[in-house]
Amino acid sequence: MCLCILVGISIGGLELRRKFLIGLLILLIAGINYSVIPPVYGQLQVQQVGGLYRVEETSLNPPVSSVIKDPETSESRAIPIRGVTVKGIHGTGELCIDGEVWSRSKLVQKAKEMGANWVEIVLWVLVTEDGKLIDFHRSVPNPNDFSSIEDLLEESKKTEELMISLIQYLHKNGLKVYLMTYHERLGAHHEYSRGLRLDVDAFLNQATQIALKWARIAEENGVEMFAPRKELQMFVGNEKALEWDEEILPKLRRIYHGNLVRGAFQLYIWDEKNKIAIPAEELPKNMSGWDYLGLDLYGNGIDTFEEWATYINRFALKAYELKEKYGLKGIVFEEFGYPHLGEEAFWQNESLTGNDVIQRLYQVVFEECAGIIDGFFPWLWAEGTHELVPGRWEYISPNKIIKQYYTASTIPRSYEDVLPAREYTPPKIIVNKTRIILEEDFENNTVHGLGGYNFEVVNGVLRLKEGCVSTEDLFQKNLVFKFKIKILNGSLGVGFRDSKVGWYEIRIDPMTHISLIIHEPPPKGVLVKEVTPLVEYDKWYVFTIIAIDDAFQLFVDDKVVLDYIDPAPLPEGGVCFHAEECEIMIDELIIEEILEGTYTVEYKPSFWLSNLTISPNKVQPREPIKITVNVTNVGEAPGSYTVKLRIDNVTVDAKKVMLEPRKSTTVTFEWVSEDPGMYEVNIAWLRGSLTIMGAQTVTETITTPITVTTTSRETETIAKTKTVTVSTTEYVTTTVEKTDTTTAISYVVITLIAGFTIVVLLLRRL
Numbered sequence: 001m002c003l004c005i006l007v008g009i010s011i012g013g014l015e016l017r018r019k020f021l022i023g024l025l026i027l028l029i030a031g032i033n034y035s036v037i038p039p040v041y042g043q044l045q046v047q048q049v050g051g052l053y054r055v056e057e058t059s060l061n062p063p064v065s066s067v068i069k070d071p072e073t074s075e076s077r078a079i080p081i082r083g084v085t086v087k088g089i090h091g092t093g094e095l096c097i098d099g100e101v102w103s104r105s106k107l108v109q110k111a112k113e114m115g116a117n118w119v120e121i122v123l124w125v126l127v128t129e130d131g132k133l134i135d136f137h138r139s140v141p142n143p144n145d146f147s148s149i150e151d152l153l154e155e156s157k158k159t160e161e162l163m164i165s166l167i168q169y170l171h172k173n174g175l176k177v178y179l180m181t182y183h184e185r186l187g188a189h190h191e192y193s194r195g196l197r198l199d200v201d202a203f204l205n206q207a208t209q210i211a212l213k214w215a216r217i218a219e220e221n222g223v224e225m226f227a228p229r230k231e232l233q234m235f236v237g238n239e240k241a242l243e244w245d246e247e248i249l250p251k252l253r254r255i256y257h258g259n260l261v262r263g264a265f266q267l268y269i270w271d272e273k274n275k276i277a278i279p280a281e282e283l284p285k286n287m288s289g290w291d292y293l294g295l296d297l298y299g300n301g302i303d304t305f306e307e308w309a310t311y312i313n314r315f316a317l318k319a320y321e322l323k324e325k326y327g328l329k330g331i332v333f334e335e336f337g338y339p340h341l342g343e344e345a346f347w348q349n350e351s352l353t354g355n356d357v358i359q360r361l362y363q364v365v366f367e368e369c370a371g372i373i374d375g376f377f378p379w380l381w382a383e384g385t386h387e388l389v390p391g392r393w394e395y396i397s398p399n400k401i402i403k404q405y406y407t408a409s410t411i412p413r414s415y416e417d418v419l420p421a422r423e424y425t426p427p428k429i430i431v432n433k434t435r436i437i438l439e440e441d442f443e444n445n446t447v448h449g450l451g452g453y454n455f456e457v458v459n460g461v462l463r464l465k466e467g468c469v470s471t472e473d474l475f476q477k478n479l480v481f482k483f484k485i486k487i488l489n490g491s492l493g494v495g496f497r498d499s500k501v502g503w504y505e506i507r508i509d510p511m512t513h514i515s516l517i518i519h520e521p522p523p524k525g526v527l528v529k530e531v532t533p534l535v536e537y538d539k540w541y542v543f544t545i546i547a548i549d550d551a552f553q554l555f556v557d558d559k560v561v562l563d564y565i566d567p568a569p570l571p572e573g574g575v576c577f578h579a580e581e582c583e584i585m586i587d588e589l590i591i592e593e594i595l596e597g598t599y600t601v602e603y604k605p606s607f608w609l610s611n612l613t614i615s616p617n618k619v620q621p622r623e624p625i626k627i628t629v630n631v632t633n634v635g636e637a638p639g640s641y642t643v644k645l646r647i648d649n650v651t652v653d654a655k656k657v658m659l660e661p662r663k664s665t666t667v668t669f670e671w672v673s674e675d676p677g678m679y680e681v682n683i684a685w686l687r688g689s690l691t692i693m694g695a696q697t698v699t700e701t702i703t704t705p706i707t708v709t710t711t712s713r714e715t716e717t718i719a720k721t722k723t724v725t726v727s728t729t730e731y732v733t734t735t736v737e738k739t740d741t742t743t744a745i746s747y748v749v750i751t752l753i754a755g756f757t758i759v760v761l762l763l764r765r766l
Contacts, residue, residue: 081375088138115406141189237534263294330374342389354394470576490582499573605639
C-alpha cells in the first residue's frame with residue numbers, strides 16, 4: 001500500500017491531495033488484480049474417502065497427500081470392486097447389455113448411477129467345429145446368430161478396434177476395466193466341446209496365442225485386470241486347464257503388469273437330494289504369481305431362500321479360506337449369477353414376482369460376501385425385460401438392489417446366524433477281499449451274462465450303437481465294476497444298482513463332463529455331481545466303479561475322478577450301458593463282488609464367525625473396550641481355531657478355542673489405547689470400528705504457503721512443514737487454495753506499471 005501511495009505522491013505538477021488520491025487509485029487496481037490471481041499450482045483438494053479425509057496436492061513434484069481419520073464414518077464403500085458387465089460389442093460399436101443394445105454413454109451413465117467403478121468386458125473366443133479359435137467382440141450362442149464362417153472371420157477383423165475403443169472410452173470417463181477371456185462353442189453355447197474331435201495340444205497353443213495377444217493389448221491400454229481364460233476346462237478338461245495356467249503365467253507376466261485373475265472356478269454345486277454343498281472341481285494347488293481368484297456363482301437346484309443363505313455362507317467361508325491360504329490380493333465374482341433352472345421352489349411360488357426373487361437372492365449374496373469377496377460383476381444387472389428362467393420373461397430392476405449395496409459404506413449381515421451348508425467330504429474305499437462273478441473279454445466273439453439290443457461282438461470287442469446292454473439276473477450292491485471303453489461318438493450312460501427302485505448313472509460326455517445322476521421315482525434324474533476330466537473320442541480308457549454300502553468311487557485310468565456318499569442309498573441291482581445316443585466299444589469287462597471291505601472319511605473342522613460386537617464403540621483414552629465374536633465349528637470333526645483380533649490390520653491379541661462339531665462359543669477381548677482416533681477392528685472377515693475421543697493430527701509437507709479452512713471457518717496458513725490439528729468434531733472438508741508468492745508479486749508489479757502508465761497519460765490529457 002505504501003508503495004502505491006509513494007508512486008502517486010512522486011508524480012510532479014499536482015497538489016498533494018490529488019497525488020494521494022492517485023496513489024489510492026493505483027492501490028485499488030493492484031488489489032483487485034491480486035484478488036483474482038488464480039492459484040498457479042491448482043488446489044489442495046480435501047475430500048472424504050470413506051472414513052478418511054484425503055488431502056492431496058497433485059501439482060507438487062512429488063505430490064503430497066495425507067489422511068485424516070473421521071471417527072463418525074466407516075469406509076465410504078464397503079465393496080471395493082463394484083462392477084457391471086458388457087457381454088459384447090456390436091459391429092456398430094453399440095453394446096450388448098443383458099440382451100439390449102446400449103450406447104457407450106448410456107453404459108457410463110447407468111454404471112455411475114449405480115455406484116459402479118469397474119466394467120467387465122467379455123472377449124469371446126469362439127470355438128469352431130474343426131477346433132479353430134476366433135477372438136470375437138460378441139457372443140455367438142446360437143446357430144442363427146451368424147451366416148457363415150467367412151462372414152464371421154471378416155467381422156472379427158473389427159474386434160481389436162472395437163475393444164480398444166471401448167476400453168479407452170471407459171478410462172476417459174473414470175471407470176476401471178476388467179478384460180475377461182471367455183471360450184464359447186460357436187453357435188452352441190451350452191454344448192461346449194460335446195461331439196467335437198479336438199487336437200488338445202493344438203487347441204491349447206491357439207488359446208495361448210490369443211491370451212498373449214490380448215494381454216499385450218491390455219498392457220498397452222492400461223487395463224487394470226485381465227483373465228486369460230474362462231470355460232477353457234470345458235474343452236480340454238480341468239487337469240489340462242490347470243497345467244495351461246502354470247505354463248502361460250510367466251509369459252503373461254513378461255507382457256502384462258496389471259492384475260492377473262485365475263479362473264473361473266465354481267466352488268460348489270448343490271446336492272438337491274441331500275441338501276449339502278459338494279466341491280465342484282479340483283482347485284489350483286498353487287496361486288503364486290496370480291493376483292486374484294475368479295469365481296462363478298449360480299447354485300442351480302437350490303429350492304428356498306434359506307437354502308440359498310446356507311449355500312452362500314459356505315461359499316463365502318471357502319472363499320475366505322482360499323484368500324488366506326494363497327495370500328491373494330482378492331477374489332472376484334467374475335460371473336455372479338443365480339439359480340435359474342426354473343424348477344427351484346421360489347420360481348414356482350406364484351406370489352413372488354421375478355423382481356422379488358432376484359432382489360432376495362442378490363441381498364443374501366451382497367450381505368454375506370461383502371468383506372470376503374472383493375469384486376462383484378453381476379451377470380444380470382440392467383433394468384429391463386429379461387428371461388429369468390427358461391420361458392419366463394419379466395420386467396425387473398436388479399440395478400436398484402445392486403445400487404443399494406454399491407453405494408453403502410457399511411453392509412449389514414442379516415444372514416450371518418444362518419450356518420453354512422454342510423460340505424461334502426469324499427470317501428476312501430478299502431477293498432480287502434472279492435470274488436469274480438462275471439468276466440468277459442469277448443475273445444470268442446461270444447457274450448455271456450449280458451443282454452440288450454443293438455450290439456454285436458466283432459474282432460473280440462463288443463460294439464454297441466444306439467442301444468443298451470445290461471447284466472441278466474446279476475444283482476449286486478457291493479461290487480467292483482471294471483471295463484475298457486472307447487467312445488466313438490455321442491454320450492454314454494453307465495449304470496449300476498439298476499433295479500425297479502432306481503439306478504445310479506455315470507453320464508460320460510467326452511471333452512466336457514462326467515456327471516453323477518440319481519434316478520428314483522418319479523423318473524426324473526437328479527444331478528448331484530459334475531466333474532471335468534478329459535475323456536476324448538476314439539481313445540481307450542479303463543473305467544472302474546467301486547460301490548460299497550452308501551459310498552462309491554469312479555476311477556478313470558486308476559485316478560479317482562468322481563465319488564459320492566448317499567445317505568439313502570439304492571438297494572442292489574444290475575449294471576448297464578445306455579448308449580441310446582452314441583456308439584461305443586467295450587472290452588475286458590469284469591464284475592467282482594466285495595466280500596470284505598469298508599470305507600473311511602477324513603472329516604475336518606471348519607469354523608464360522610458371526611456377531612462381532614464392540615462395546616462401547618466410542619471411549620475416552622485409556623478406557624477399556626470389550627470386543628466379542630461368536631465362533632461355531634461347522635465342520636464334521638472336532639478342532640481348534642485361533643481367533644485373532646486385529647486393530648488397523650495389526651494383530652493385537654489372539655485366543656485359541658477347541659470345539660466339537662456344530663458347537664459354538666463366544667470369544668471376548670479387551671482392548672485399551674490412549675491414542676485418539678478412529679480404528680478399524682477385524683476378526684477374520686468381520687469388520688467394525690471404534691473411536692478413541694480427543695484431538696488428532698495430520699502433518700502436511702509442502703513447499704510454499706497454503707491456507708487450510710476447517711468447518712469452524714477458522715483459517716491457518718501453513719508454511720513449508722506444518723502440523724494441522726483437527727478435533728474430533730472439526731474436520732478439514734473444504735477446498736483450500738495455494739497461491740505462489742513469486743507469481744503474486746509479479747502480478748502486483750505489472751499492475752503498478754500499468755496503473756502508473758494510465759495515470760500519466762490521463763495527466764497529460766489534463
